[in-house]
Amino acid sequence: MARKKIIAGNWKMNMTPSQAVELVNTLKPLVANDAVDVVFCVPAIDIIPAMEAAKGTNIHIGAENMYFEEKGAYTGEISPAMLVDAGVKYVIIGHSERREYFAETDETVNKKVLKAFEHNLTPIICCGETLTQREQGVTIDFVRQQIKIAFLNVTAQQAASAVVAYEPIWAIGTGKVATTEQAQEVCKAIRDCIAEIYDDATAAAIRIQYGGSVSASNASELFAQADIDGGLVGGASLKPDFGQIVNY
Numbered sequence: 236m237a238r239k240k241i242i243a244g245n246w247k248m249n250m251t252p253s254q255a256v257e258l259v260n261t262l263k264p265l266v267a268n269d270a271v272d273v274v275f276c277v278p279a280i281d282i283i284p285a286m287e288a289a290k291g292t293n294i295h296i297g298a299e300n301m302y303f304e305e306k307g308a309y310t311g312e313i314s315p316a317m318l319v320d321a322g323v324k325y326v327i328i329g330h331s332e333r334r335e336y337f338a339e340t341d342e343t344v345n346k347k348v349l350k351a352f353e354h355n356l357t358p359i360i361c362c363g364e365t366l367t368q369r370e371q372g373v374t375i376d377f378v379r380q381q382i383k384i385a386f387l388n389v390t391a392q393q394a395a396s397a398v399v400a401y402e403p404i405w406a407i408g409t410g411k412v413a414t415t416e417q418a419q420e421v422c423k424a425i426r427d428c429i430a431e432i433y434d435d436a437t438a439a440a441i442r443i444q445y446g447g448s449v450s451a452s453n454a455s456e457l458f459a460q461a462d463i464d465g466g467l468v469g470g471a472s473l474k475p476d477f478g479q480i481v482n483y
């Protein structure tokens with residue numbers, strides 16, 4: 236069966252709650268496309284107002300992060316149960332900005348992935364190399380390691396429902412998009428790695444996105460690649476362009 240594409244916006248640290256409502260209202264007629272899953276991953280404080288504004292549309296509201304404990308003395312963190320209670324289904328885990336600025340590691344990513352599945356949340360698991368790693372020729376080794384650790388103790392059934400976002404760090408927010416060949420090569424390597432860990436059926440089911448300077452002009456070529464099942468979109472998800480990306 237063909238995999239349904241999943242196109243997600245990552246708003247990062249943008250949009251106050253009232254701006255979030257305005258943006259959802261602007262984008263909702265533009266992102267109508269039932270052929271793909273459309274997700275807006277928004278700051279925690281925007282989840283509830285964005286969810287209200289998106290009611291009755293095809294838009295899923297997702298989160299940008301969550302903690303790996305159930306509850307307790309973790310000042311400032313958001314628990315999986317909080318997300319579930321608010322109606323969230325998708326949560327970004329291990330974005331490179333979380334790894335760089337908030338000390339997330341492959342191990343904490345794995346803990347968060349396991350906790351997300353425990354709560355029936357679908358993780359959008361981010362991976363991707365730095366420019367130095369690409370120049371050193373270790374991109375695929377590095378990404379395979381990230382994937383292998385992220386999926387430790389994850390069952391095949393859970394993995395089949397997961398989303399992986401391949402985001403080369405050098406392409407994030409830089410306007411330097413990976414070539415379609417580069418993006419396809421790594422997304423295929425990720426799928427092959429999933430086949431090695433699990434089996435062919437799991438590899439055929441998991442959805443793999445590309446992220447990094449996705450725009451209205453490059454989306455259709457990227458999403459046409461055999462192993463690219465959609466995108467994780469930063470800057471362009473805050474603009475009407477996102478409508479064009481969703482209707483690539």
Ligand SMILES: O=C(CO)COP(=O)(O)O
Pocket residue numbers: 245330402406407408409410446447448449467468469470471
């Ligand atoms: O980090 C990204 C999405 O998670 C990509 O950001 P840009 O689309 O702004 O490059």
